Amino acid sequence: MSNASLVIANWKMNGNRALTRNMSEVLRDNQADFKGVNVVICPPYTLLSEMAGHIYYDDVALGAQNVSEYESGAHTGEVSVAMLQELGVEYVLLGHSERRAEQHESDQLVAAKAATVTQAGLTAVICVGEDKAQREADNTWSVIQAQLEKSLAGLSAKQMARVVVAYEPIWAIGTGETASPAQAQEVHAKIRGWLVENYQQVGAKTPLLYGGSVKANNAESLFSEADINGGLIGGASLNGEDFCAICRAAKG
Numbered sequence: 001m002s003n004a005s006l007v008i009a010n011w012k013m014n015g016n017r018a019l020t021r022n023m024s025e026v027l028r029d030n031q032a033d034f035k036g037v038n039v040v041i042c043p044p045y046t047l048l049s050e051m052a053g054h055i056y057y058d059d060v061a062l063g064a065q066n067v068s069e070y071e072s073g074a075h076t077g078e079v080s081v082a083m084l085q086e087l088g089v090e091y092v093l094l095g096h097s098e099r100r101a102e103q104h105e106s107d108q109l110v111a112a113k114a115a116t117v118t119q120a121g122l123t124a125v126i127c128v129g130e131d132k133a134q135r136e137a138d139n140t141w142s143v144i145q146a147q148l149e150k151s152l153a154g155l156s157a158k159q160m161a162r163v164v165v166a167y168e169p170i171w172a173i174g175t176g177e178t179a180s181p182a183q184a185q186e187v188h189a190k191i192r193g194w195l196v197e198n199y200q201q202v203g204a205k206t207p208l209l210y211g212g213s214v215k216a217n218n219a220e221s222l223f224s225e226a227d228i229n230g231g232l233i234g235g236a237s238l239n240g241e242d243f244c245a246i247c248r249a250a251k252g
């Protein structure tokens with residue numbers, strides 16, 4: 001049985017206009033297989049408008065991979081929440097490990113962005129995860145807990161109702177080395193416990209996604225775990241058939 005109801009495609013710095021059309025058509029043609037599963041596509045900024053024009057049915061939403069913490073003004077190269085809203089964006093990925101590593105995004109910056117996004121009524125998808133050395137040193141939970149505490153700092157219960165948490169072990173991203181369902185569930189159960197302790201009923205309902213080499217052939221076993229409510233999909237979201245297979249696994 002699947003416990004998943006949300007599947008998010010993160011195209012990262014991949015894709016083109018042809019892929020937006022192809023993905024929309026494949027999703028439309030297969031939608032009956034995963035009715036009720038919320039599907040979100042996060043293409044690069046430049047393809048958001050194109051993707052918005054090709055979304056053919058209700059259960060697919062548009063997401064962005066990043067946003068500025070500022071509302072407007074002299075911030076060359078940045079994109080605001082209002083700009084995303086104008087395109088129909090409903091979800092924003094924040095604190096992905098690639099941005100934490102390559103753009104040196106801190107937990108504090110992630111928290112500022114999460115405040116802006118949730119205040120505007122969009123959903124913030126907060127990414128957390130440990131690297132290989134941290135796991136091998138048995139520090140997985142202390143790393144995740146610190147990221148949660150700092151990246152969600154200052155959010156009200158109302159804002160927390162617009163948060164999704166994505167657990168993405170860095171050693172499993174793009175490597176083909178997936179966390180086993182039991183390894184993922186162990187961390188998800190701790191995240192759930194922490195959310196309930198800190199945000200009570202709201203925390204009990206926060207969707208928890210797993211990300212890291214989720215493929216058509218391992219999605220079903222991951223999604224059958226009690227606290228895995230869906231997936232954040234990188235590589236396998238660049239192919240319509242593969243992505244639909246993962247959405248089908250979420251439907252169960």
Ligand SMILES: O=C[C@H](O)COP(=O)(O)O
Pocket residue numbers: 010096168172173174175176211212213214232233234235236
């Ligand atoms: O945001 C998605 C994750 O980084 C997972 O990427 P992946 O499925 O290519 O391992």
